[in-house]
Amino acid sequence: MASGSGGRxxxxxxxxxxxxxxxxxxxxxxxPLQPAGADPVLLLEAPSSAELPLELTGTLLGDPRSSFGTGSCRALLQLPVGRTELRFGDCPPLQEGWRLRVRGRLRRPLASPHPLLAAPAERLARQGAFSQLQVQDFNVLERPATPVADLRRRMAQALVLQAGPERGGVLAALVLGSAVVPVPAELREAFRASGLSHALAASGFHLSVLLGVVLPLGARLPQPARLGLAAAAMGLFVLLAGPQPSVLRAVLMGALALAVLESGHRSRPLGILAASALALLLARPDWLLDVGFQLSVVATAALVLSARPLELGLRRWLPGWLPGWLAAATAVPLAASLYTLPLQLLHFGVVPLYAVPANLVVAPLLTPLTLGAMALACLAVLLPPLLPLATVPVDWLCRLLVLVVQAFAELPMAQWQLGRPTPFLVLLLSLALLALVLPALGRRWRLLGLGLLVVAVAVHLSLLGADQLLLVHQGRLDLLVARHRGRAALVSSSADGFSCSQASQLARGLGVQRFDWALLLDPLAPEQPDCWRAQAGLVLASADGSLPLQPGQRLASEGLSAAPVAIESRAMELQLGRWRWLLLPDRQALWAWQERYGPGRGGFDGLWLGFRPSQRERTQLQRLGAERIWLSGAIPSGWPETWAASGPSGSLQAVRG
Structure with a gap:
C-alpha cells in the first residue's frame, strides 16, 4: 500500500x-533589465534626448554592420562594466575582438513609442547594452588573434566573392546563419514573405544535415570515437553559427538524443525537447522572450507532436494517383506553420500565405544546397584553388532557390497582414489550434477548438473594423493613423525615410495592407518617395515648401477625408466616420485658425496639438468644446487632467465601435 502511494x-x-x-x-x-552599477548610461542623468561627450575603451563583440534603411553602421563594444553600441557614419575596417579607444557623444537609445514599433532600446537591452555612442574618433589599441571570427569571415568572404552578394550571402547564411552573415535586405525580405526565413537561420535543420554526413562516417568506429566525432561536429556548428538560442537548443537536443540512443534506450523526442528548453531557460531566462527561441521550440514541438498524424491524415485524403511522399513532405511545413501561427501574429501581425507550398517546392533544394555550401566553406579554408570550379553547380542550385523565393514573395498577398491581435486573442487562438491539431484529443475537444477559433477571429475582425485614431510621437516625428471599417489613412508631420519606415511597421502591425492615402505635412520633399508610394495609393507631399493641400481642396476616400482649414497654414480637418478632428501641427496653424474663424467655433470631437500651448492658448482651446484634446510631447505643468499627452516618446489612441 505504501509503495503504491509513493508511486502516485x-x-x-x-x-x-x-x-x-x-x-x-x-x-x-x-x-525589466537594468544596467550594472558602473554602466556608462548612469552618467546620463538628464532626459533621454541629452548627450554627453565621453571617451570609452573596450573590445568589439562583432564586426561593424550596416543598419538597413538608416545609412549608418553599428557594432557592440564590451566595456569593463556593461556594453554600449557604437554608431558610425560609415563602416570602418574594424574587426571583432579588437580593443578600441573611442570618443563621441553618449546617449540613451530611443524607446519604442508604441508596441507595434521596434526601437533600439529594447533590442540593445536584450544584448545587455543600455547606451549608444555616436563615434567621432577612434584608435585601435590592440589586434589580438581571433581565429574563430577570422574563420567565419574567411568563409563568408570567399562565398560572396565567388557567387556575388545575393547568392553568396545565401550560401554563407546556410553555413553560418543569417545572424552572423548579412544577407541583402531585399532578399531577406523575400525569404520572410515566402515563409522561408528559417532556411537562412542556423537551426536544427542545418545541424541535422551536418550530422547526417558525420555520423555515417563514424558508424564503424568504437563508441567513444563515434561520440567524439559527433561532439566535434556539434561544437564546430556552435563555433561557426555562434551561441544563438536556436543553435544551442538544436545542439542540446541533438546531444541528448544521441546519448539516449547510444545508451540503448528508446528516445522520447518531446521529453528531450522539454529538457533542452528548460535547461537553456534556467541558464538564460531572458530567452523566453526571444522570438527566435520561441519559434524554434514551437516548430520543433510541431514536428514531434503532429507531423506524423498529419501525414497519415493527408494520405487518406489525397487522391491515390498522387505519390506517397507528397503527404510526408507536406505534413512537415503544414504542422510547423499551424503551430507557429499564433507567434507570427503576436510578433509580426503577418502570415506568409504561401509558406506551405513554398517549403514544399524548395525542400528538394535545401538539403543538397546546404551540403554544397558546407563543402564550399571547407574548400575556402583547405583548398582555395578548387573553390571557383566547385562553386558552379552549387551556384546553379542557389540561383534556382532565389528565383523560387522571389516568385513566391511576389505573389498577391504573399504577406497577409492581419494585424497583431491582443495577447488574450493569441492565447485563444493557440488553444483553438492545439485542440484542432493534437492527435490525442477527441471530437469534443475539436469542436471546442473550432468554437474558440471562431470567437478569436470574430473579435479580432470587429476590432479591425472599428473607427480608430492613433497618434505616435517620437522626437520630431508625429504619425496619425485614421481607420474606418478596415480602411486606413495616414497623416505624417515628417516626410523623411525614418518616418516612412515607422509608418510601414504600423501598417503591418495594424493589419493595413495599404493606406488609402498619405498626407505629408513636412515642408520638405520626401527623402524616399518610392517608400511612401509603396505605403499608400495616393501620396500628397510638398515639393517646394508649399502646402500639399490648398483651401478648397479635399483628400478623401470612403469614410476618411482631410481638408485644409486656414490659408497658409498646416491646420487640417480630419474626418473618420462620424468623428471630426482638428489637427494643429504648430502654433502658426493655431493662429491661422483663430484669425479665420475666431476662438469660439467648435463642433470637433477631438483636437491634436503638435506644439505646447501657452496658458492663454489653453483657455482658448477649451472653448472649442472638443471631447478629446491630445498633445504631442511631455505633459506641461498645469495641463488639464481631462486632456492627454503622448510624452516625449509615446502614443495615444481613441476607438469607437
Whole structure:
C-alpha cells in the first residue's frame, strides 16, 4: 500500500518542481533589465534626448554592420562594466575582438513609442547594452588573434566573392546563419514573405544535415570515437553559427538524443525537447522572450507532436494517383506553420500565405544546397584553388532557390497582414489550434477548438473594423493613423525615410495592407518617395515648401477625408466616420485658425496639438468644446487632467465601435 502511494506521489513532486522552475523562469524573464552599477548610461542623468561627450575603451563583440534603411553602421563594444553600441557614419575596417579607444557623444537609445514599433532600446537591452555612442574618433589599441571570427569571415568572404552578394550571402547564411552573415535586405525580405526565413537561420535543420554526413562516417568506429566525432561536429556548428538560442537548443537536443540512443534506450523526442528548453531557460531566462527561441521550440514541438498524424491524415485524403511522399513532405511545413501561427501574429501581425507550398517546392533544394555550401566553406579554408570550379553547380542550385523565393514573395498577398491581435486573442487562438491539431484529443475537444477559433477571429475582425485614431510621437516625428471599417489613412508631420519606415511597421502591425492615402505635412520633399508610394495609393507631399493641400481642396476616400482649414497654414480637418478632428501641427496653424474663424467655433470631437500651448492658448482651446484634446510631447505643468499627452516618446489612441 505504501509503495503504491509513493508511486502516485512521485509524479506529483516532479510536476510541482517543474512548475516552480517554470515560474522562476517566467518571473526572471519578465523583470525589466537594468544596467550594472558602473554602466556608462548612469552618467546620463538628464532626459533621454541629452548627450554627453565621453571617451570609452573596450573590445568589439562583432564586426561593424550596416543598419538597413538608416545609412549608418553599428557594432557592440564590451566595456569593463556593461556594453554600449557604437554608431558610425560609415563602416570602418574594424574587426571583432579588437580593443578600441573611442570618443563621441553618449546617449540613451530611443524607446519604442508604441508596441507595434521596434526601437533600439529594447533590442540593445536584450544584448545587455543600455547606451549608444555616436563615434567621432577612434584608435585601435590592440589586434589580438581571433581565429574563430577570422574563420567565419574567411568563409563568408570567399562565398560572396565567388557567387556575388545575393547568392553568396545565401550560401554563407546556410553555413553560418543569417545572424552572423548579412544577407541583402531585399532578399531577406523575400525569404520572410515566402515563409522561408528559417532556411537562412542556423537551426536544427542545418545541424541535422551536418550530422547526417558525420555520423555515417563514424558508424564503424568504437563508441567513444563515434561520440567524439559527433561532439566535434556539434561544437564546430556552435563555433561557426555562434551561441544563438536556436543553435544551442538544436545542439542540446541533438546531444541528448544521441546519448539516449547510444545508451540503448528508446528516445522520447518531446521529453528531450522539454529538457533542452528548460535547461537553456534556467541558464538564460531572458530567452523566453526571444522570438527566435520561441519559434524554434514551437516548430520543433510541431514536428514531434503532429507531423506524423498529419501525414497519415493527408494520405487518406489525397487522391491515390498522387505519390506517397507528397503527404510526408507536406505534413512537415503544414504542422510547423499551424503551430507557429499564433507567434507570427503576436510578433509580426503577418502570415506568409504561401509558406506551405513554398517549403514544399524548395525542400528538394535545401538539403543538397546546404551540403554544397558546407563543402564550399571547407574548400575556402583547405583548398582555395578548387573553390571557383566547385562553386558552379552549387551556384546553379542557389540561383534556382532565389528565383523560387522571389516568385513566391511576389505573389498577391504573399504577406497577409492581419494585424497583431491582443495577447488574450493569441492565447485563444493557440488553444483553438492545439485542440484542432493534437492527435490525442477527441471530437469534443475539436469542436471546442473550432468554437474558440471562431470567437478569436470574430473579435479580432470587429476590432479591425472599428473607427480608430492613433497618434505616435517620437522626437520630431508625429504619425496619425485614421481607420474606418478596415480602411486606413495616414497623416505624417515628417516626410523623411525614418518616418516612412515607422509608418510601414504600423501598417503591418495594424493589419493595413495599404493606406488609402498619405498626407505629408513636412515642408520638405520626401527623402524616399518610392517608400511612401509603396505605403499608400495616393501620396500628397510638398515639393517646394508649399502646402500639399490648398483651401478648397479635399483628400478623401470612403469614410476618411482631410481638408485644409486656414490659408497658409498646416491646420487640417480630419474626418473618420462620424468623428471630426482638428489637427494643429504648430502654433502658426493655431493662429491661422483663430484669425479665420475666431476662438469660439467648435463642433470637433477631438483636437491634436503638435506644439505646447501657452496658458492663454489653453483657455482658448477649451472653448472649442472638443471631447478629446491630445498633445504631442511631455505633459506641461498645469495641463488639464481631462486632456492627454503622448510624452516625449509615446502614443495615444481613441476607438469607437
Amino acid at each position: 506521489l512521485k509524479p506529483l513532486v516532479w510536476g510541482l518542481l517543474l512548475a516552480l522552475l517554470l515560474l522562476r523562469v517566467v518571473l526572471v524573464a519578465c523583470m
